[in-house]
Amino acid sequence: MKNNYIIQLDGLRFFAVLSVMVGHWIAWRFDNPIFKGIPWAHGVYLFFVLSGFLITRILLTIVR
Numbered sequence: 001m002k003n004n005y006i007i008q009l010d011g012l013r014f015f016a017v018l019s020v021m022v023g024h025w026i027a028w029r030f031d032n033p034i035f036k037g038i039p040w041a042h043g044v045y046l047f048f049v050l051s052g053f054l055i056t057r058i059l060l061t062i063v064r
Helices: 006-031 041-064
Strands: none
Touching: 006 041
């Protein structure tokens, strides 16, 4: 079986997790509406998209 590991996805996953962590820290630390207006939750969406892509890719390689 050939190694189909995509190393660039690790970088995207890092930014997704970092975005979620920073968003939680800012929501807890600051009560400023400017900081709360930044869409930090997009890291969650990015993480879900990456997970869906990887799971679908694994399933498609199993079916073939």
